[in-house]
Amino acid sequence: MVQPDLQTVRLSNGKEITVHTHLFINNEFVPGHGPLIETINPATEEVICSVHSADEQDVNAAVNAAATCFKDTWRKVAPAEKARLINKLADLMERDRDELAILDALDNGKAFTVARDVDITDSIACYRYFAGWADKIHGKTIDTTFDKMCYTRHEALGVVGAVIPWNYPTMMAAWKFAPALAAGNCIVMKTSEITPLPAYKFAALVKEAGFPAGVVNIITGYGHTTGNYLSGHPLVSKMAFTGSTATGRKVMESSSTSNLKKLQLELGGKSAQIVCADADLDQAAEWACGGIFNNHGQSCNAGSRILVHESVHDQFLELFIKHTKAMIKIGDPFEEDTFQGPQISKAQFDKILNYIEIGKKEGAVVSYGGKRWGNKGYYIEPTVFTNCHNQMRIMREEIFGPVVAIAKFKTIEEAIDIANDSDYGLAGSVYTTNLDTAITVTNEIKTGTMWVNCFDVFDQSTPFGGYKQSGFGKELGKYSLQEYTQVKVVKILRSSKI
Numbered sequence: 001m002v003q004p005d006l007q008t009v010r011l012s013n014g015k016e017i018t019v020h021t022h023l024f025i026n027n028e029f030v031p032g033h034g035p036l037i038e039t040i041n042p043a044t045e046e047v048i049c050s051v052h053s054a055d056e057q058d059v060n061a062a063v064n065a066a067a068t069c070f071k072d073t074w075r076k077v078a079p080a081e082k083a084r085l086i087n088k089l090a091d092l093m094e095r096d097r098d099e100l101a102i103l104d105a106l107d108n109g110k111a112f113t114v115a116r117d118v119d120i121t122d123s124i125a126c127y128r129y130f131a132g133w134a135d136k137i138h139g140k141t142i143d144t145t146f147d148k149m150c151y152t153r154h155e156a157l158g159v160v161g162a163v164i165p166w167n168y169p170t171m172m173a174a175w176k177f178a179p180a181l182a183a184g185n186c187i188v189m190k191t192s193e194i195t196p197l198p199a200y201k202f203a204a205l206v207k208e209a210g211f212p213a214g215v216v217n218i219i220t221g222y223g224h225t226t227g228n229y230l231s232g233h234p235l236v237s238k239m240a241f242t243g244s245t246a247t248g249r250k251v252m253e254s255s256s257t258s259n260l261k262k263l264q265l266e267l268g269g270k271s272a273q274i275v276c277a278d279a280d281l282d283q284a285a286e287w288a289c290g291g292i293f294n295n296h297g298q299s300c301n302a303g304s305r306i307l308v309h310e311s312v313h314d315q316f317l318e319l320f321i322k323h324t325k326a327m328i329k330i331g332d333p334f335e336e337d338t339f340q341g342p343q344i345s346k347a348q349f350d351k352i353l354n355y356i357e358i359g360k361k362e363g364a365v366v367s368y369g370g371k372r373w374g375n376k377g378y379y380i381e382p383t384v385f386t387n388c389h390n391q392m393r394i395m396r397e398e399i400f401g402p403v404v405a406i407a408k409f410k411t412i413e414e415a416i417d418i419a420n421d422s423d424y425g426l427a428g429s430v431y432t433t434n435l436d437t438a439i440t441v442t443n444e445i446k447t448g449t450m451w452v453n454c455f456d457v458f459d460q461s462t463p464f465g466g467y468k469q470s471g472f473g474k475e476l477g478k479y480s481l482q483e484y485t486q487v488k489v490v491k492i493l494r495s496s497k498i
C-alpha cells in the first residue's frame with residue numbers, strides 16, 4: 001500500500017503538526033517510486049516519519065513538468081505578474097512563519113526561535129527582494145554602425161535544477177527559488193534527504209499563491225541517485241548546487257558528461273577570523289563566538305579558524321570563553337531560550353567527535369568543551385582548541401560542527417599567509433581599529449566575503465559566494481540574477497537610407 005501524503009507527527013513539546021511526505025510535481029503531491037526515506041529528529045534520535053523519494057522516472061516527470069510549463073506558460077507571464085506571485089508567496093510564508101520554523105527546528109534540530117527570527121524571516125525578505133527585481137531585468141541597446149542597431153535580452157534559462165543541503169533547509173531553498181523565479185525560470189529542486197519536510201510546507205504555499213503548475217517542483221531522494229539524475233538531466237539548463245566540495249565535483253562531472261549545463265557551486269569553507277592587537281577585544285570575542293557557533297557550527301562560512309595576535313592571545317581567549325558561556329544555551333530546539341540544538345545526524349555527530357580526538361592527538365589543547373552534551377540527541381559542547389598551527393587537520397579541514405581552532409600570529413603578513421593557506425575561500429573577518437589594516441587584510445585575503453569587526457552579517461542585497469574550492473557564482477543581490485539568465489545579442493540591419 002502506498003503511504004498517504006499527509007502524516008501527523010508529534011513535537012518534543014507534545015504538540016502535533018501535519019506534514020506532506022509526497023513529491024511536489026505540477027502543483028500536486030504525488031507518490032514517488034524510489035525507496036521511502038526515514039527522517040530523524042536529531043534532538044531525540046527518533047524517526048519523525050518516512051518520506052517518498054524520487055527515482056529516475058520521477059525526476060523525469062518533474063523536469064518534464066517544468067519544461068512544459070516554461071514553454072507553454074511561465075515564459076509568457078508578464079514580469080509584473082511574476083513579481084505579484086512571489087510577493088504573494090512571501091505573504092503566505094509570513095502568515096505561516098511559525099509552522100515553517102517548527103518544521104526547520106523539528107527536521108534540522110536548530111532552535112525554533114532562531115529558525116523563526118533568522119531563517120524564515122530572512123527567507124521571506126529574500127522573496128520580497130527578488131520580487132522587486134522581476135520586472136527590472138532587461139538588456140541594453142548598443143549603437144554600432146549607422147545602418148545597424150543592436151540590443152541585448154537577458155533571457156531566462158528554462159529549467160533550473162537545484163540541490164540543497166540540510167543546514168538551512170528553508171533559507172538555502174529561498175536563495176535559489178527567489179532569483180530563479182524572478183528571472184523567469186521554472187525549477188526542480190531536490191532537498192536534502194536528511195531534512196525533506198520544510199520544503200513541502202513551502203510547496204503547499206506555492207500552490208496556494210497561485211503559481212501555474214510546473215513552475216516549482218520539489219523532490220527529495222539520495223544524492224547518488226536522485227541528485228545525480230537531476231544534475232545529469234539533458235533538459236536541465238543549469239544546476240544551482242549547495243553542498244560539500246566533494247559533491248560539487250560530482251555535479252560538475254554530471255554537467256560535463258551530459259549537456260554542459262551552466263553551473264553555480266556554493267561549497268565548503270574554513271573561514272579565518274583575524275584578531276589584531278589593536279582590536280576592541282571584547283567586541284571581537286563576541287562576534288567571533290557567533291561566527292563559529294551560530295547554527296551549531298554547521299555553516300559553510302563558519303569562522304572555524306581564529307588567528308590572534310600573540311600579544312593579546314590570552315586576554316582574547318578569556319573573553320571568548322566568557323562569551324561562549326553567556327551566548328550558548330544548549331537544549332531542546334523548542335525551548336524558548338535554546339541557542340544550540342543537536343547536530344544534524346549520527347554521522348555528523350560521530351565525525352565531529354572524531355575531529356575532536358584528532359585535534360587532541362595533533363597536540364592542540366581543549367580549552368573549553370570537547371565532549372558530547374547529555375546522553376540523548378546528537379548534542380556536542382561548543383569546543384575551543386588552542387595551541388593550534390595551520391598544518392593540523394582541525395585547522396585545514398571543514399569540521400562542520402561547534403569546534404574552533406585558535407592559533408597565534410606575530411605579524412599581519414603572517415596572519416594573511418595563514419588565512420590564505422587553505423583550499424577554501426568562502427569568507428573571513430578581521431577585527432581591528434585601524435582602517436588601513438582593515439583595508440590591507442580584506443584586500444589580501446582570497447575569499448568571496450570579508451567582514452570587518454563583525455561576522456555572519458547577511459543581507460538580501462549583498463552577494464555571497466566562494467573563491468577557490470569554495471565554488472563559484474554568487475547568491476543574493478543583483479549579481480545572482482546573472483546566474484539565472486543568459487544574454488542574447490540581436491543585431492538588425494536597417495533598410496532606411498536617410
Ligand code: NAD
Pocket residue numbers: 163164165166167172190191192193221222223224226227228231242243244245246247248250251265266267268269299300301398400426466470471
Ligand atoms: P553534501 O554535499 O553531502 O550534500 C548536499 C546535497 O547534495 C544533498 O542534497 C545531497 O543529497 C546531494 N548530493 C549528494 N551526492 C550527490 C550527487 N552525486 N549528485 C547530486 N547531488 C548529490 O553536503 P551536506 O552534508 O548536505 O551539507 C554540508 C556541506 O554544504 C558543507 O560542506 C557546507 O560547507 C556546504 N554548504 C555550503 C554553502 C555555501 O553557500 N557555500 C551553504 C551551505 C552549506
